[in-house]
Amino acid sequence: MPLTRPETLQALHFIGVELPATTRIPDVGLNRRLRDALNAAQDKDTLPATLDINALKKWAPPSSARQSAPSTPRAAARRGEGEPPQGPLLDAFSRGNAGEAFQNMSGSNGPDLYTDVFADLRQTTMALANIIDAGRSTAHVGSSAEDCGVNVRIVSVVEVNEHTPAIVVLYRDFTIATAAEGLAWVQEHFRGPAPLTKVHATPLEIKLFLKLLDTNAALLPEGHDVAKLRGPHEDAYRLSVVLPVAPLDFTAVAKLNYNPGCHVCGKRDSKYCPCRCLRYCGRECQTADRAAHKQTCKSLDKGVWKAVKVRACPPGNEHMRAFALNRYDRLDPAAQRRILAEVESGPRAGDAPPPPSLYGDAGFIAKLQVALGPAPTEIMVYDKRRSMQVYVVAEDDAELFGLLVDEMKKPGSGYGGVKMYRWARRTGDWELEICIDRQPIGQVMW
Ligand SMILES: [Zn+2]
Ligand SMILES: [Zn+2]
Incomplete structure (x- = not known):
């Protein structure tokens, strides 16, 4: 009783490996991914x-x-x-x-x-x-x-x-x-x-x-x-x-998700779609994915993408030995011992390793949020799965920081002037590109 293609995709989805429903990765490739995911689990x-x-x-x-x-x-x-x-x-x-x-x-x-x-x-x-x-x-x-x-x-x-x-x-x-x-x-x-x-x-x-x-x-x-x-x-x-x-955990999920190639077939030799969120190897794969991607692509048309430097923590917190427990972190006794040892001997917030690269260089939706108050000094940026939680700091680039805060205050753009969702891409360990002036389509709330 082998899994059908949609069933394999469904199983992969719940394990944490996201592939488009239109993926053309051949069956053997899909099966290999499921096997790898089960092995990792x-x-x-x-x-x-x-x-x-x-x-x-x-x-x-x-x-x-x-x-x-x-x-x-x-x-x-x-x-x-x-x-x-x-x-x-x-x-x-x-x-x-x-x-x-x-x-x-x-x-x-x-x-x-x-x-x-x-x-x-x-x-x-x-x-x-x-x-x-x-x-x-x-x-x-x-x-x-x-x-x-x-x-x-x-x-x-x-x-x-x-x-x-x-x-x-x-x-x-x-x-x-x-x-x-x-x-x-x-x-x-x-x-x-x-x-x-x-x-x-x-x-x-x-x-x-x-x-x-x-x-x-x-x-x-x-x-x-x-x-x-x-x-x-x-x-x-x-x-x-x-x-x-x-x-x-995130490291395993990031490893399984990492695919620098075509969004549809996985082929490495691929080019960005004009929206710069996905890559395709050629016309055939792009056409196959058109129905699924059309709306997002259109919404990002001519959007302004800005390179944004991010930090692991707000200024002044670098010395803290914080540990943000993630909802995907394992809690079995062995994992608990490892987490405790990591917190005690681990790096201070200022030396934290870069977050895992869950999306490779593909686009993902980021939530940007400022603390309530008259003069914000940092914006927290995170993804839905909280694989990353980083900060844009006003003193790093005051002009860009101001642009982002203004964007949150625009009617229909942010939520209460303190948060907004935007398409983002990872371009470095501590650098993102954010499409600052386009609201992701659909009701995004998390
Ligand atoms: Zn392709
Ligand atoms: Zn596109």
Whole structure:
């Protein structure tokens, strides 16, 4: 059950990789991106290239394992009422980020329920960990319409490194055509003291889960004797591993998004559209994207772009050891330790490294905001995802600063004279180009 092209784009979108719906990147290129994104979400570059599951030791809960609250509302929801508190393997599989933690605190539902397929996928991997904590070893991940699903039998849990367990599984997917074969297995495991657990999933989530399993199968050494592991009704079952899946941080997202080439096909040899927000390799790609880009392009026609120097912090704050927690920052225990160490030993605000280059050199919408008051001295500039938060400082260029503040005060241009949205491009570590006199079309509010 491979993902269709629109489904692949949708999965990439929720992981944080934005491609236009009209993209002409060939299917193999799209699939490669999804594979890279899933690998990044599993921190694979920190793991060995091959997991010799026979040589790795069995995973054991860390001695410091504490019972803790469920990391996301849906982790709790999927466990159901009245079940025991979160077990150690689920703890090790819970890798949320700050945004989700804040949503939990405010009692909201977290990522969009059953629309964010990446959040759904993470919930499914956590559900497997939870099943193991509960002493069970089989699951059917299936859609509510019962038209597709994956049977999963847990073979073992091994320790890849101090923070990373891996669940070794035998699995097979089923559609309506093959449902009878899947049902025989389900019936086999539905009895007994630790019966099969049903995990509800959307069809798209099931496809992405299969993509994850297929991708991870490459981690296992070649020539592994799978037949030995198979039980009744498991003739066509494949072996793979499930690793903790985390939301990507900005560095990973920036790496996956970086594409200096054509907006449509990714070809490197490309030229800017007259609006200077996107690049195209030629007429064919430009025409293919015309419907999607026309309005933006027109709104930017003859706009005035100015080079704007930006700083990491307002003047006078350079000595501060501030740490702005981003809603995409990871909050699992290992990440928390790393963040604390970074804050304590990290650079002062004045020496902060340049923000990640999430958009390459393509255009993005920036929000510009001044503090309320009679004589502003700096403008805060940030993007919707807050991958960057930088400052335009009056003393760096008083004339340009005045232009920007005036723009905010124009009727229909800014909001209350203190903020406005503008198209911007990154032109250097600490330099942006901002189209100062054109309001982005549509209702931009964040
Ligand atoms: Zn192209
Ligand atoms: Zn354009």
